[in-house]
Amino acid sequence: MNSKRQESKLILWGAGTARTLRPIWVAEELGLIYKLNPIGPRTGETQTDQYKVLNPKQKIPFCEDGDLGLSETIAICRYLINKYGRPHTLQTPDTIEARAKEDEWLAFIYGELDETSLYVMRRHGALSSLYGEAPAAMNAAEAYVKRQLDVIHNYMLGREYILNESFSLPDIFLTTCLNWVNAYEIELQSELEQYRARIVQRKAYIKANKVNQQK
Ligand SMILES: N[C@@H](CCC(=O)N[C@@H](CS)C(=O)NCC(=O)O)C(=O)O
Structure with missing residues (x-):
């Protein structure tokens, strides 16, 4: 578990698709503690005013980590690795x-x-x-x-x-x-x-x- 290095509160939004699986998978590889809000596409859950404030694109996945709000699957996965990656786990290459x-x-x-x-x-x-x-x-x-x-x-x-x-x-x-x-x-x-x-x-x-x- 990587909880010692993870001081902020990580919330992942979105479940049920190939794209939502990616940041969840990265979080699991890194042993992160996170809360999942498993909203789905086209269920109306991305269309609420509350979610629109969070992510104006009204898409999933989305990630909140402390003050940071992040959309786009690649950006979210990269962020989790850059912020919480450990040696030998999904390491970003050296050169x-x-x-x-x-x-x-x-x-x-x-x-x-x-x-x-x-x-x-x-x-x-x-x-x-x-x-x-x-x-x-x-x-x-x-x-x-x-x-x-x-x-x-x-x-x-x-x-x-x-x-x-x-x-x-x-x-x-x-x-x-x-x-x-x-x-x-x-x-x-x-x-x-x-x-x-x-x-x-x-x-x-x-x-x-x-x-x-x-x-
Ligand atoms: N480029 C975005 C695409 C996100 C995306 O299109 N997500 C779909 C689900 S896989 C979605 O939220 N659709 C809801 C909608 O279009 O209302 C990413 O990589 O995160």
Whole structure:
């Protein structure tokens, strides 16, 4: 437990999605004490005046830590690691070059897999009553997911983790996206499925996944 180093009161908002799982998972990896307000998307809970004051974007996840309020999954996860990370636990790399490689993977996984393709499928699939039916966009997004997975698959051959043989933030983003790929029944290369199946055995993941399902 990392409670000695954690003096402020950490509150995480949001549960039930791949994105809300990420900061919860980071908090569990770091052994943090936190309160979860498990509000969900499109339940009306992000639309209240009270929540709008907290997060004008009216999105989850959101993090409060003392006076700090933070939105955006990547920013929240990074903040928790920078503030409370311990040696050998989700460490930010030492060198500028290694940090750049971490950013490269995070930007790629979040930008290309999550936002540009999987979330597009969500918008025009499960959320089509809000964002409209768009079969062509759905097909193009699925093809786009597969292209990005090919890139990742080729890179990951023979590797245990994305960066230098140790578990890091990009692994959290990739694993949550691979869960999403499975949920959409998009074919996953066997090596990537083996990677995903191995990572989801982490104790912190199992706990975080349970916490995230509170919704
Ligand atoms: N770029 C944001 C995206 C957050 C986001 O879109 N969250 C969705 C749930 S996964 C949400 O809050 N949707 C509620 C809504 O749009 O009303 C992040 O990474 O945190």
